[in-house]
Amino acid sequence: MLKIAVPNKGALSEAASTILREAGYAQRTDSKQLTKLDPDNDVEFFYLRPRDIALYVGEGTLDAGITGRDLLLDSEATATESLRLGFGRSKFRFAARPGTATTVEDLAGKRIATSYDGVVARYLADRGIEASVVRLDGAVETSIQLGVADVIADVVETGSTLRSAGLEVFGEVILESEGVMITRNGSDPAGLEIFTRRLQGVLVARTYVMMDYDIRAERVEEAVALTPGIESPTVSPLHREGWVAVRSMVPRARAQRVMDELYDLGARGILTTDIHACRL
Ligand SMILES: Nc1ncnc2c1ncn2[C@@H]1O[C@H](COP(=O)(O)OP(=O)(O)OP(=O)(O)O)[C@@H](O)[C@H]1O
Ligand SMILES: O=P(O)(O)OC[C@H]1O[C@H](OP(=O)(O)OP(=O)(O)O)[C@H](O)[C@@H]1O
Ligand SMILES: [Mg+2]
Numbered sequence: 001m002l003k004i005a006v007p008n009k010g011a012l013s014e015a016a017s018t019i020l021r022e023a024g025y026a027q028r029t030d031s032k033q034l035t036k037l038d039p040d041n042d043v044e045f046f047y048l049r050p051r052d053i054a055l056y057v058g059e060g061t062l063d064a065g066i067t068g069r070d071l072l073l074d075s076e077a078t079a080t081e082s083l084r085l086g087f088g089r090s091k092f093r094f095a096a097r098p099g100t101a102t103t104v105e106d107l108a109g110k111r112i113a114t115s116y117d118g119v120v121a122r123y124l125a126d127r128g129i130e131a132s133v134v135r136l137d138g139a140v141e142t143s144i145q146l147g148v149a150d151v152i153a154d155v156v157e158t159g160s161t162l163r164s165a166g167l168e169v170f171g172e173v174i175l176e177s178e179g180v181m182i183t184r185n186g187s188d189p190a191g192l193e194i195f196t197r198r199l200q201g202v203l204v205a206r207t208y209v210m211m212d213y214d215i216r217a218e219r220v221e222e223a224v225a226l227t228p229g230i231e232s233p234t235v236s237p238l239h240r241e242g243w244v245a246v247r248s249m250v251p252r253a254r255a256q257r258v259m260d261e262l263y264d265l266g267a268r269g270i271l272t273t274d275i276h277a278c279r280l
């Protein structure tokens with residue numbers, strides 16, 4: 001039985017359960033549930049604090065998990081990022097009141113509040129900057145107003161939390177984070193490959209649409225150049241003389257533009273449909 005860790009709350013929790021559900025796994029129906037058994041797929045899910053997930057996976061207690069890249073790096077657990085999941089994107093950055101600091105060198109001698117003390121300490125050590133790190137559990141933005149810190153290092157998505165605290169980012173982006181699947185270094189438990197392939201299938205299905213169209217045979221090469229697909233487009237004869245039907249996967253973000261260009265080439269009956277799952 002494969003044992004998988006899933007965030008029980010916070011920014012990654014819902015998106016993690018959604019991708020697992022789309023991959024065909026049973027997920028809890030009540031946010032108070034601590035575990036969920038999926039006997040059909042031989043998997044058990046454990047709903048844990050996102051911060052603790054890398055530890056369980058690194059220790060080998062659980063086979064894999066979904067967490068944030070920033071939390072994985074902060075934990076220094078012996079777990080590896082094995083798949084980027086594309087949700088929960090954020091940047092980890094320094095911020096302060098305007099006028100406090102403009103570059104990372106200005107961090108010298110400052111008090112830096114953060115929930116990610118591992119990431120911050122390593123960042124400072126790599127650059128030989130001496131500063132004190134104040135470890136807080138959350139709501140880090142308020143620490144400056146309360147006089148506990150001069151600078152914060154925290155997760156920024158839209159920036160609205162920083163703005164409402166009157167803070168501005170400075171320096172380079174410390175790290176870019178997103179939800180990731182993690183596994184234990186060097187371990188390959190039975191069933192993990194299928195689990196990974198299912199998640200990859202959902203990611204591809206989310207990124208692509210299926211496009212079908214009819215086009216005159218003499219223009220098919222130009223059309224196929226617009227829709228090369230992943231392997232190769234399928235070209236089938238049509239009953240109508242001199243025409244063919246083409247079927248190909250197209251990146252969702254480009255679909256409307258590709259449809260316009262195909263139409264200009266003379267393609268007709270251009271249809272796009274969602275892909276729900278795939279194995280490439
Ligand atoms: N606003 C956000 N947008 C995107 N990702 C976020 C955001 N806030 C947090 N994250 C990401 O979510 C992960 C865990 O943070 P989250 O806030 O969910 O956990 P937590 O702080 O332990 O829980 P909670 O905030 O519920 O107490 C991290 O990987 C972080 O980068
Ligand atoms: O840039 P924004 O879109 O404003 O999002 C970033 C905020 O979201 C998270 O806070 P969360 O709600 O998880 O509270 P926490 O700090 O107590 O964890 C994070 O810690 C930031 O405070
Ligand atoms: Mg949080």
